[in-house]
Amino acid sequence: GMASEFGTVVRRGVLRQLASWQAEGLDVVPVAVNAAPGELISESFARDVLEDLAATDVDPELLVVEVTEQRLPKRSVASAAATLDALRSAGVRTAIDDFGTAHSLLSRLVDLPADVIKIDRSYVSRISAPRTSEVVSAILGLGRALGCDVIAEGIETESERDRIRDLGCEYGQGYLFGRALDADAAGELLSQSVR
Numbered sequence: 001g002m003a004s005e006f007g008t009v010v011r012r013g014v015l016r017q018l019a020s021w022q023a024e025g026l027d028v029v030p031v032a033v034n035a036a037p038g039e040l041i042s043e044s045f046a047r048d049v050l051e052d053l054a055a056t057d058v059d060p061e062l063l064v065v066e067v068t069e070q071r072l073p074k075r076s077v078a079s080a081a082a083t084l085d086a087l088r089s090a091g092v093r094t095a096i097d098d099f100g101t102a103h104s105l106l107s108r109l110v111d112l113p114a115d116v117i118k119i120d121r122s123y124v125s126r127i128s129a130p131r132t133s134e135v136v137s138a139i140l141g142l143g144r145a146l147g148c149d150v151i152a153e154g155i156e157t158e159s160e161r162d163r164i165r166d167l168g169c170e171y172g173q174g175y176l177f178g179r180a181l182d183a184d185a186a187g188e189l190l191s192q193s194v195r
Contacts, residue, residue, distance in 0.1 A: 003036035012052055017183050019056040026190040032064035032095060040067060041079040046086035060091030068097045077111045084113045100139060109142065117143045121154025127163045137167050
């Protein structure tokens with residue numbers, strides 16, 4: 001029952017860090033935060049996010065709100081969609097995380113407005129299998145048709161990266177590219193891009 005409270009603490013911490021990096025003159029990249037189902041159906045969530053952005057003077061385009069589609073009850077989809085629409089109207093990007101792991105994935109893709117689709121690691125780890133490769137190709141096609149960026153999650157090997165790239169996926173994340181960093185290490189990495 002603490003997901004919303006925890007989400008608020010994380011979001012505000014992320015925005016303060018982005019503001020700090022901007023003040024240092026670093027070339028800041030968008031940062032994603034997960035939103036719990038309870039947050040997405042709250043009438044105040046979009047307003048709270050926008051107020052936090054204004055309070056920190058962070059460009060809304062630097063925040064990505066991620067929703068894991070399988071955790072969102074079917075009865076809550078309309079409320080979540082309205083919240084995501086409000087955020088997107090203000091410039092916040094939205095992402096569907098772990099795409100392809102829920103039973104109703106196609107209906108959720110239609111119902112939930114998103115800028116980004118993140119292909120679940122379970123597909124990436126089996127990308128060399130022909131059927132999996134075809135499913136990933138289909139997800140990429142859906143993403144293109146809907147005007148969404150598609151990110152392959154959990155890329156750990158060069159062969160996974162190469163196969164994903166061969167299928168036409170432009171974006172990836174995973175241990176192959178780097179491990180999670182604390183704020184100081186991430187700031188140092190950002191400062192190297194400025195030099």
